[in-house]
Amino acid sequence: MIFILCALMGLAPPTNVRAYDTPDDGGGSINIEWQLSPDDAQIDGYEIYRSEDGVNFTKVGFIGKSRSLNQDQTEDGITYTYKVAAVSDTLRAFSQPSMEVISSASWINVAKMNIYVAMIIFGGLILYYIYHARKGKKLFIRKIAGLQAIDDAVGRATEMGKPILYILGLGYIEEIATLASLNILGEVAKKTAQYDTKLIVPNADPIVYTVAREIVKESYTNVGRPDAYDPDSVFFLAREQMAYAAGIDGIMTREKPATNFLVGYFAAESLVLAETGAATGAIQIAGTDALAQLPFFVTACDYTLIGEELYAASAYISKRPLLLGAIKGEDWSKVIIATVLILASIIGLVSRFPILSLFQ
């Protein structure tokens, strides 16, 4: 009866319904595609029906008109059949059922192949230069002002008899910016141990705190000054963003550190910290990979490590050839990316003549 009504009303069903296991996923999902109904402009949308026996169909989804793809959550190992109905008010025009389909989990995500290739190329380049560095090849690394200033900053604090404040930011231990900051902390702690300068390291995360404490302790031991290590120099302050900022502001105004390091992951508190530090007259060396906070650091700090410089810092300070080799590998990776970008831009420009459309 409905079929006759649909025919009378001229409501045509979608065609070529195709159901297939969602590729490169962890299972539990089937994609359903169809060709739009010729009456797509007049209908409300499409209903998706599913059956396990090919006879009894139940509605499992609805999608608006002009759309021809839907994803259904399923149970792996069960055979399903799908139908799609064009819906207009109370009328439904059903498609022919799809072929039978079973969802399953993939072992390899082939869709990420381009990333694997990039990982192999970049990883290979980095390992190649590390290998060369291991063989004793001399590697050039450009000067990074912020890192060159570390020695001066520590020296200044020593001369003034004031402490150095090292702020690791809000990042968790699994964030690379935090790990990079911990690497720098290790090198800075060695210098403070050598100069016998007081180091203050307030932390926002309990795990980062425990790691930072061990790093500082090890650094003092490595330069032969375990006696100079103060266990209370590295401490947990607060997990709350603004409580952490308020606590550090308090330390800055009370202790008046000669040098502030703001290295790691920062959010809105970056400016609060950097401006307070600037007001106390400290030399400030900042570094973060949080793009939104970089302008604040550039404005309020004396030196800023921008993005990758943060990751290169540990190698730069320690001057260990193996670490420098990794930086060389990074640089060559950038050359490859820049070359591809320039070529792609030229192709893009050539295909979009006239060049006067640049401002559009």
Add this chain to the structure above:
Amino acid sequence: MKKRIPLILIFVAGLLGVISFVIPHPSYQVYDEWMRNDLLRVLSAFAVVLALGSLLRVHFDKIRRKRRNWQYSWLLLVAFGGSAIIGLFGGVAADGILPTTVRSFSFDIQTLYENIVIPLASSMFALLAFFMASAAYRAFRVRSTEATLLLTAAFIVMIGVLPLGYSISKHLPAFVQWILNVPNVAAQRGIVLGIALGVVATSLKIILGIERAWLGGGE
């Protein structure tokens, strides 16, 4: 041995993390989920105890030695003890054994958080407005070529987004949009590319045991 065990652990954990990116199968993802969530949470629990111990030790020491502003440490200790008792025995949403309501006055953890911590954090956040003004003043002082460029670009963008910009030239808003969409985004993408490669290199160095500063350095 003291350094070798952490290095082996890092190598294995790092490698398993990379593999989880390649294999979407649930039998492997379940393990990855366990590593990331369950194991890390257990480690966090131990770390929290150490961290709170550190916090208390620092403030007890401050009171004992009567260091500058030592009185505030009492405030911290009282707040710490009070919220610990209310949280442990009163429950998060007043569902514990300790009554956390006296007539219309509630003092359960959620209420305390919403009425003390959030307003205090908001006050700190509000300070940003003043800090922005002072930072902007510092940034816009013409001291170098870069500062001059910054000032010029900022001036054009500020004028261009205002109705005044359109009055000066009908092309100005489009030019401002171009500054924001092309040179600005290009610079940001350059930084992001560097960051991405830096992340790959740092991860590789740590996984392979080349970067050992987090162990306190050494070969």
